[in-house]
Amino acid sequence: MSLQYHALNSIQSTNFLSSTKTTLSSSLSSSFLTISGSLLNVARDKPRSGSIYCSKLRTQEYTNSQEVQHDLPLIQWQQLQGEDAPQISIGSNNNAIEEAVKSVKSILRNLTDGEITISAYDTAWVALIDAGDKTPAFPSAVKWIAENQLSDGSWGDAYLFSYHDRLINTLACVVALRSWNLFPHQCHKGITFFRENIGKLEDENDEHMPIGFEVAFPSLLEIAREINIDVPYDSPVLKDIYAKKELKLTRIPKEIMHKIPTTLLHSLEGMRDLDWEKLLKLQSQDGSFLFSPSSTAFAFMQTRDSNCLRYLRNAVKRFNGGVPNVFPVDLFEHIWIVDRLQRLGISRYFEEEIKECLDYVHRYWTDKGICWARCSQVQDIDDTAMAFRLLRLHGYQVSADVFKNFEKEGEFFCFVGQSNQAVTGMFNLYRASQLAFPREDILKNAKEFSNKYLQEKRERDELIDKWIIMKDLPGEIGFALEIPWYASLPRVETRFYIDQYGGENDVWIGKTLYRMPYVNNNGYLELAKQDYNNCQALHQLEWDTFQKWYEENRLNEWGVRRSELLECYFLAAATIFESERSHERMVWAKSSVLVKAISSSFGESSDSRRRFSDQFHKYVANARRSDHHFNGRSMRLDQPGSVQASRLVGILIGTLNQMSFDLFMSHGRDVYNLLYQSWGDWLEKWKLYGGEGEEGELIVKMIILMKNNDLANFFTHTHFVRLSEIINRICLPRQYLKVN
Template identity: 30%
Template sequence: MEFSKSFNIQALVKTIKEELLSDNNDPYSFIAPSAYDTAWLAMVPDMSEPCQPMFKNCLDWVLNNQNVEGFWGEYDGHGMPTIECLPATIACMIALKRWNAGEMIIDKGMAFIEANAEKLIGEIYDSNCPRWFAIVFPAMVEMAQINGLEIIFPDRIKRVEMSIFYKREQILEREELVDKYHYPPLLSYLEALPALYNFDQEDALKHLHADGSLFQSPSATASAFMATGNKDCLNYLQTLVQKCTNGVPQTYPMDEELLKLCMVNQLQRLGLAEHFNQEIEELLEQVYRNYMNRESWPKWTNSMATQLYKDSLAFCLLRMHGFRVSPWMFCWFLLEEEVQDQIESNHEYFSSVILNVYRATDLMFPGDHELEEARSFSRKLLEKTTSMGNEDQHTVPFPSFHSVIKHELRFPWMARLDHLEHRMWMEEKNSSGLWMGKTSFHRLSCLHNDKLKQLAVKNYEFRQTTYKSELEELTRWSKSWGLSDMGFGREKTAYCYFAVAASTSLPQDSEIRMMVAKSAIVITVADDFYDMEGSLDDLEKITDAVQRWDATGLSGHSKTIFDALDSLVNELARKYFRQHGTDITNSLRDIWSETFASWFTEAKWSKSGFIPAAEEYLETGMTSIASHTLVLPASCFLSPSIPDYKLNPVQYESITKLLMVIPRLLNDIQSYKKEQKEGKTNFVLLHLKENPEADIEDSIAYAREILDKKKKELLEHALMDGFNDFSKPCRHLHLSCVKVFQMFFDSSNRYDSNTEMFQDIQKAFYIPVEVGAPKPLPPHPGSKQRYPTVVASYHFNQRYKNRIIRLAANSVVSHPISGNPYMKMPMAPKLKFCFM
């Protein structure tokens, strides 16, 4: 069974590499075509035969790509239309009506609008209707009426419809065609400007780009060409249609390097990067070379949003993969007050870009003051975005965006575990959205996104199967050594394994996961024994036994703990000897002896009432937290492994020392109240005692200041070469361990709770991924599959079988161009053979 699952995953990986990551593939196929812009090109008449469309393939696309529910445009991840589909659907119907094509398709589109308009726009009011929608939607309704399509909305939303039209009037009165306060400029919506609007053809011509486009917008350029007949506009449109044969994007040309970066980002967010390491590294190396050769920072242009999105995404991916890049790679926008004003004035439009900027600032190193400024700027705008309209999802570019932003703002990147982050992105219904365009989001193509999600789900479920099996094995091990039935303290077998499994991404690292989880169980039990169960005499005996590594004189709980520890150390030493031919038994014993000695020191302080200096406490506490005891032995089994002498306290690398102090500070910030009641020492309390003029909040702030500095240092040491002799896998294991402790102690002490982690563990190991209702199968390229006779020939599945037969039983099939009926007959008997 496991072999079969793995084989299916590898087969999908191979397909995706061939279809998406091959150098021979067209990057534009990665982006979903824009129904709205394709419809506008379909409206352009042929100059020599004005009764015929100039771009017939665009009209054919409109004919062939109506969704089964009757609309044009993209589904969200749950198979539902979005508000973006309303103007796109009306534009497509106008294009068909203009050429007397697809009468039945138009009727189906009208039925969709009648049935769904209230749901899609019913909650939009004047105060929070998106600017782009207020410009485009009224224009499409008016154009439909001019072309003989009477779109009638239910009386229940008449007031909303009127408010949208009123907002359009306000925009037209207030905004210049092109000004520095509104983005995208009003002129980029040329096709949606009313006929009576004060518009001069020269306004359009003087803003043409060198490639002949109007703000690189196919729809606006099509409108400009129909109004002016400009040859440069025509050349642009012809080039566009030749390049994009299956529907046009809403921006052309697009930055092909950005499209590839988006693909890498999607692979990482879905937890698939492990399958594409070589392809990702090769692409990022090329991106890095291009940025290093860039002669100057970007200047203000009308593609500023796309440029900032790309630069912040590239910075994030490059720094995460160990490339040394300056924050100015994307923080250039901080140097231009005009750019910041544009972003603040149009924060709704820039929200996806600003979210990307905020994510990039997660990777902050010491001295990155530009990132601190960018983080403050972006966080302020994101908070403003989420505050507008409360939970009204129409105040932001696409539904559920509130939840995405709030997740980013609420949970620090350091506190998130990869496995659950991958699941969240799979289940996010708008994960195909990339960045905001003129009238909708640039999205992954449905076909590619579905394949990626299919692979991601299979990959996640394969991990779940692996993790469940390992947790069962670990539970048996814990019981066999008596560690889960000690009768005191915390039984955290599931917590320990969850933390390890959810923070690392490779199923083949089973050996690493198991040894870290076993060590964590021993640490938890032994730490509780020192804290709450053992007498000082008991603790002295077990500490001495571990120093000598001799169980003589031990009994009861002490003997149980030592025996389990001895077995674990011997198991690891044997494995290492088989792999490397070197005996590391003494090195492993030394690191455990150091840890037990620190616990004993703290126990003596507690039982005697001795209060150490804060510095002395921290020196002992960074050992007693035992994070290095988890990571360093496991690092011996990574490839390449660390040398065994790195287990010696004298030889600890700076990254290991940072790993030791950060969890201690995290723990102490969250547990000072509990430890104050129990009469124990704590860094926050000790700082308060040594600084009588301070209050508890001052002490917490002081600890957080140190913690923030140490986390930046560790992040730099983990991601960049040159700070230590550790390999990248070893450094990343240090980082994963810190993220686990940050997750446990981010806003409370989750490790001590018996319930707070339950749901996360269920999602990580047991609950199937929920990716929403299945979407209709994607169109077959070039097919006429929207007609029953052809649909049946492509989709041999039960879901379509009954639907098609019911439809065909009373079907009038229209000619695909003229819209005239050419067949009326009961078709169900003739279709049944398709499903035999």
């Protein structure tokens, strides 16, 4: 809690900033200041006519479409005035949220081996297979190629133009069609596109080059030459690609690749001089070679292996003629969906479905890690790190020793036996490394390595990944580096991620570009925005109520500044943000303010603390003798003790009574005695020791009371006592920590 308070020290009283898309600053405090208005954008404001769609700003009129993203305007560093406050309509979009939740639930309940787009390149390799009678073994694959040529004559991703992707897909499809002397018109258009654009490869970004392009592309060119396809084989750019292939092939440890499973099994179609008798022993359980249709198709051409054929038939049937560049992708899909739903702040709608997803992932977890598909003999750090993080967060038993499989001489790598790293792989390793238990040195080493790697990439402006083209990878990494997991507030992360998440526009890089519609889904994004707006609207009303309570009780007279009022509510709303948890949120915020008021006004000496505590206990004793719940505002002030103490005790009593009454009216639960007991316990400790850090335990108790009143033995349970000790140590004032 002290970390979070420190992060908000620079927030000015009643100066709220609107919902934002912003670049993270270099300091933690500035990061929180930047987005504080995402939760509370109304200061001194009163609701007016109109409906809220995130937050409206009194700013310049934007004429550049780049200044608005996802209907959320860019931040402007201005103080909002009362006339700018939009009306806040609570629950107006509840029906839309319910429908969106149903839609997402339908997706989560029907997950199988993974939804993934078809790869023209892999489909072409399948189409090349001879049935044994000089006809295609998979005529549906040939048909898919003929029906999915783009208007410019190419094949590939229709929405993101990449010369690497378009040229390798196009050449593969032309080779397949020409091999069977079918669809000459499509062949001619494809060859024309290829000839006109092959030179453009010189200007392409190598970071986004498909996996194994420099090996697979020359192999296709050799087949094209054999069947007399007229392309410019003497092009300078092709000579450069051939040179890269020869260099890469000299580095491939063929002795090793024939003995143990490696990532080379994924790209066999680009290699030569292979020992198939040995390689067949490394085949995956489903009959594939590391889940690659093209690699498996090539293997079948060379071996006529029945398991390869079984895998290919299943894939072609599953995708109605075409095949993806990798399949299955079940673990990848399950893990990444859960991550996206959590970061978008909507995972609470799908708790049952998320548990099923993580149960599935845990079922295939191994001490060596996992990869994108179940039962794999090859593991990668990206899927392993993401799964480790989510499983540990949800209480599954997973050992950090799994990362020892990806470390050598102090460096971490993506695949066993490789020495290079991918940005997203190191990013997910960094995120996972922060969930460390004591003495897990491997996670400490992983955190240091990944942090350094990402910081250096960031400084050189090289946060480009070889596995995905996404909307704002630098923004995601910047947020993670500047705001560690233990200091991050859930709603703050969500507000940033709503801007960073690209939805269906994010594209993955395999042998070709591909998309994962259940991972990158606009429906998730729309639900996240609707939910955020709904919660924000309620937060704004609560903030108005909170300020009125502060003003009516003149808490400024007790040393509580408006900036501290903002701190208290902001922390509560950014952490317990859900609409249905209003009681918990408000009891956190009000308790924090009352602790500040009491400590500020009566905490200077043991005598003043004793007088205040005694005054509180006397009032409670009197109330119990009279056997009724009384309103603190109407209490008499002529009882023993100072008038000041009596007034503040009255405010405390009145607030506790109101909390108890509100909960009783809304949920039918009476927590009156437990509320007073919790405050009485805190005041006793505060009286004796000044209460350093004990407010953390008090606030946790108050939140629990709002959540569940079945607490007869809860507060004395050994686990709760231990948790309270930890909370109190975390919440100790910074001055105390420095001294000790």
